[in-house]
Amino acid sequence: xxxxxxxxxxxxxxxxxxxxxxxxxxxxxxxxxxxxxxxxxxxxxxxxxxxxxxxxxxxxxxxxxxxxxxxxxxxxxxxxxxxxxxxxxxxxxxxxxxxxxxxxxxxxxxxxxxxxxxxxxxxxxxxxxxxxxxxxxxxxxxxxxxxxxxxxxxxxxxxxxxxxxxxxxxxxxxxxxxxxxxxxxxxxxxxxxxxxxxxxxxxxxxxxxxxxxxxxxxxxxxxxxxxxxxxxxxxxxx
Amino acid sequence: xxxxxxxxxxxxxxxxxxxxxxxxxxxxxxxxxxxxxxxxxxxxxxxxxxxxxxxxxxxxxxxxxxxxxxxxxxxxxxxxxxxxxxxxxxxxxxxxxxxxxxxxxxxxxxxxxxxxxxxxxxxxxxxxxxxxxxxxxxxxxxxxxxxxxxxxxxxxxxxxxxxxxxxxxxxxxxxxxxxxxxxxxxxxxxxxxxxxxxxxxxxxxxxxxxxxxxxxxxxxxxxxxxxxxxxxxxxxxxxxxxxxxxxxxxxxxxxxxxxxxxxxxxxxxxxxxxxxxxxxxxxxxxxxxxxxxxxxxxxxxxxxxxxxxxxxxxxxxxxxxxxxxxxxxxxxxxx
Numbered sequence: 001x002x003x004x005x006x007x008x009x010x011x012x013x014x015x016x017x018x019x020x021x022x023x024x025x026x027x028x029x030x031x032x033x034x035x036x037x038x039x040x041x042x043x044x045x046x047x048x049x050x051x052x053x054x055x056x057x058x059x060x061x062x063x064x065x066x067x068x069x070x071x072x073x074x075x076x077x078x079x080x081x082x083x084x085x086x087x088x089x090x091x092x093x094x095x096x097x098x099x100x101x102x103x104x105x106x107x108x109x110x111x112x113x114x115x116x117x118x119x120x121x122x123x124x125x126x127x128x129x130x131x132x133x134x135x136x137x138x139x140x141x142x143x144x145x146x147x148x149x150x151x152x153x154x155x156x157x158x159x160x161x162x163x164x165x166x167x168x169x170x171x172x173x174x175x176x177x178x179x180x181x182x183x184x185x186x187x188x189x190x191x192x193x194x195x196x197x198x199x200x201x202x203x204x205x206x207x208x209x210x211x212x213x214x215x216x217x218x219x220x221x222x223x224x225x226x227x228x229x230x231x232x233x234x235x236x237x238x
Numbered sequence: 239x240x241x242x243x244x245x246x247x248x249x250x251x252x253x254x255x256x257x258x259x260x261x262x263x264x265x266x267x268x269x270x271x272x273x274x275x276x277x278x279x280x281x282x283x284x285x286x287x288x289x290x291x292x293x294x295x296x297x298x299x300x301x302x303x304x305x306x307x308x309x310x311x312x313x314x315x316x317x318x319x320x321x322x323x324x325x326x327x328x329x330x331x332x333x334x335x336x337x338x339x340x341x342x343x344x345x346x347x348x349x350x351x352x353x354x355x356x357x358x359x360x361x362x363x364x365x366x367x368x369x370x371x372x373x374x375x376x377x378x379x380x381x382x383x384x385x386x387x388x389x390x391x392x393x394x395x396x397x398x399x400x401x402x403x404x405x406x407x408x409x410x411x412x413x414x415x416x417x418x419x420x421x422x423x424x425x426x427x428x429x430x431x432x433x434x435x436x437x438x439x440x441x442x443x444x445x446x447x448x449x450x451x452x453x454x455x456x457x458x459x460x461x462x463x464x465x466x467x468x469x470x471x472x473x474x475x476x477x478x479x480x481x482x483x484x485x486x487x488x489x490x491x492x493x494x495x496x497x498x499x500x501x502x503x504x505x506x507x508x509x510x511x512x513x514x515x516x517x518x519x520x521x522x523x524x525x526x527x528x529x530x531x532x533x534x535x536x537x538x539x540x541x542x543x544x545x546x547x548x549x550x551x552x553x554x555x556x557x558x559x560x561x562x563x564x565x566x567x568x569x570x571x572x573x
Contacts (some may be wrong), residue, residue, distance in 0.1 A: 092453075
């Protein structure tokens with residue numbers, strides 16, 4: 001069963017036709033990764049799901065219900081958490097307020113606190129610091145934690161490893177793996193090594209079109225596909 | 239840990255405040271004149287804050303520069319005048335004979351008129367134009383012109399000077415051998431109370447946290463499941479209500495005239511830019527700086543140069559000075 005079904009969406013940013021018929025299925029309860037080169041349209045795909053760059057045509061269904069044309073806040077309220085590229089932490093707010101603001105019902109944070117701080121123990125210690133005082137890795141943890149506060153069934157995570165040290169990437173990977181036991185994850189990731197170890201399913205986007213999709217286990221052995229669309233070898237750490 | 243740029247700002251604030259106070263102290267004829275200049279500076283700063291705070295928060299959150307903010311201030315003065323005095327559109331003199339109580343009604347009434355009109359303004363006119371910032375600019379400018387004409391149609395073009403007396407307005411107190419109107423003190427105290435109230439709203443309440451987050455990144459706030467447009471409407475309504483409230487509080491001192499809005503709008507824009515766009519603390523400190531500077535320059539220019547016009551140039555001159563030191567304003571994010 002798929003929690004999210006995207007069918008042939010076209011998205012424009014200004015006059016630029018960024019997505020030209022992207023289709024994608026996200027199976028329930030697993031990690032799916034969107035792969036592709038820089039500028040292929042991976043981030044725009046996530047933003048299209050959130051309604052932040054609404055698609056002009058095609059359909060998006062979440063848990064069987066169409067979400068196309070809805071405002072971003074309505075889409076989020078249906079149970080989708082968004083962890084954007086560059087994290088978008090509120091720098092003027094404290095770590096605690098960054099989490100609190102994500103509550104959809106009173107007490108959300110209280111309910112989820114144990115789970116969140118078990119995944120990211122640092123955040124509990126830093127709760128009273130301002131978001132701007134955190135390191136890049138801590139901000140990434142906070143951005144993911146923020147998406148865990150309300151009752152989300154699907155997380156969209158954009159480039160979590162970007163600009164982070166290997167040891168922190170390892171820690172994040174472990175955390176994403178663990179939280180995927182509770183919800184479905186759709187990941188955008190340039191780091192193929194990280195993506196291939198984490199995800200069970202993949203979809204490749206090339207110049208705004210979906211070109212390949214399937215089980216990650218099959219992609220790992222397919223040197224030709226990897227080299228053609230991702231420009232990396234399985235041995236490399238791109 | 240204080241960033242270099244913040245240190246520059248703090249030093250600049252101390253130097254400008256110190257310079258103004260010192261200059262006024264040296265050039266004032268007497269201690270009493272010095273006291274009057276300082277109190278009048280605080281008074282003007284508070285009135286500026288009442289226009290500038292709405293301007294600043296609305297701009298920070300929505301990217302809309304509301305040129306009608308000055309018009310709302312002026313409208314507030316007229317509404318308060320009308321409610322207070324006999325023979326207006328709303329005549330309460332029969333129902334509420336006590337002028338003190340009537341003044342409370344006048345101020346609250348002005349704030350309600352501002353809130354209702356502000357809400358309608360956002361819903362009906364501004365909302366369809368969020369994708370078109372330049373159109374919004376023209377729209378708010380147009381609305382400010384409409385407000386002036388409506389006010390002239392309702393209350394004629396003759397300026398009103400406040401004639402009704404009531405407790406706070408009549409009282410005087412003595413300091414350094416000079417008599418001070420308690421009304422100025424009343425405005426300064428209510429200004430500080432309002433600064434504190436809005437600050438508490440921003441720091442302590444959920445809506446305040448959402449507003450501060452929205453000033454940084456409103457798209458992300460919406461992606462968390464928060465209806466940002468409803469927050470916009472609330473903030474815009476509040477901004478207009480605070481401006482009309484300001485006009486109402488200013489009216490017993492400044493009267494009500496159609497040009498009242500323009501003078502405050504221009505100085506308020508200087509305050510907002512000087513304080514740093516979207517920074518609430520910057521707007522509060524900027525208001526006090528500009529208010530004090532205007533008062534000090536006005537007193538000096540009147541006494542020695544016989545050219546009070548320098549006072550109206552002061553906000554812009556101070557703005558230029560601050561932007562030379564810190565191009566993004568005192569507490570602005572470098573963009």
